[in-house]
Amino acid sequence: MQADKGCWTCKQRKIGCDKSIPHCDNCVRTRRACAGYGIRLNWPDQLRSREKDQIVCPVVEKASTQKDPRTFGTRLLNTTHRDFRLATKRRVTWHQVMLHASVGPGASVTLYSPLLDEDGMLLVYYEQIIAPMCSTTRAANGFRCHILPMVLSSRDEPTQALCSAILAIAAHHRHGADAASSHKMKAIRGLYKALDNSSPNAQTHVATTMMLCMYTVFDENEAQFQLHLNGAKHMLMNLTSHQRRQPVFQFLMGWIVYYDTLSEFAQPHRSTLNDFDQLEYPGKLQTMPGEVIGLFGCSIEVFDNISFINQMRTMILKSERSDIERKTEQFRIVVQEKLENLAHSLSPDEVAHSTSAQIRDASATAELYRLASLLYLQRVVPAAGDEKKRFGYLEQAYAAMKEVRVATSPWPVFIFACETRLEEQRIYILDILDRMDKIRNVGNVRVMRSVIENVWIQQDLREPVDTTGTIPWWLCIESDLPVPWFA
Incomplete structure (x- = not known):
């Protein structure tokens, strides 16, 4: 790369x-x-300010109209593409101006990082390789614009624990588990010490815990995902009202929602109704309807419906009442209508920051999530006529998968894999998994491949269930794996 x-x-x-x-x-x-x-600030002198690609506006002092050559070029306004975009609007609101003015400079590892040698290189590796891998969008990638500023803002114990967790992920991806071990243990010890000292940096604690969750996704041999996730949920709900108003809160909540929803999917028999396990998140995540969130790979509406389908599946698995079937059929109608009518879109900033290929990848990935959700709904609440619709959904899905250069989201691929019946389709899925493993090198993909192969074996050995065709995957395997293989 x-x-x-x-x-x-x-x-x-x-x-x-x-x-x-x-x-x-x-x-x-x-x-x-x-x-x-990394990005460097450019302070042009009088001669360089004449270059065509720079806009330099000296500020004239009221006290004197005399120009002091010693201060020329040291006080200036830097005009960006955002300023020009804002200027094209017929009407500019105060909110738009303040929102634009409050956006600080992007974090620059090469300028501000206090880390040296290998650790510094690992932080650069996180910024340039890991962070882009974890989001399908570029304009508002929280792994860069929220997490990196937290790491670079201080050198206290909570921040060092977060930094160590980041270095562990980068080291594992670049060098392997042995190279990451010391960073991971340092992060765990630092987090434990900070929590024991009642540190006020609660948001940093949440970010560190979620980074440890992410580490278990990269390292398929780790088994502490659920422990870290539950801890992060506890800490998130205990944040003060002031902390909840910070921009990073939206990112942290979305991150937890993403992992929690996929964890519930991977473990069908885990109750979603106990203690803190249920998060009331949809109304608190502030997004435009249908807008693709890079962390999710789709809109929050899709994940809201996936979570709801998870809950329906749990009710069906745990209940023996006859009225459950009638209720779930009613729920299915509502969810199916929402998913079929959902239209995804990218934010204007994302379109401005992306190439046509990147826009195509992000849009196709969001569509894969929508189609996979519809197929998942059919398996949880079967209905007459599903087979014909399922065939149509799969045709659209395979067309969308051919649009993306490399599949970045495991969950839709798993859903489509479980619905394949033809050998050529299975070979195509295996080719996709091979590319994901070769280019992305994340441990959960290898776990997912093993699960898919086990599902195929069981489906081949068992007879289809009546008119519903291939039996649901959760009836084919024991779902007690410690790592959610879809994150």
């Missing part, structure tokens, strides 16, 4: 850069310190 532009050292030397990540081969070969690929 290469960076989009050359490193700053090669630019200063005015030579070509091979753009290798995390540092270029030119610098390594000549034993120079690679300055990296």
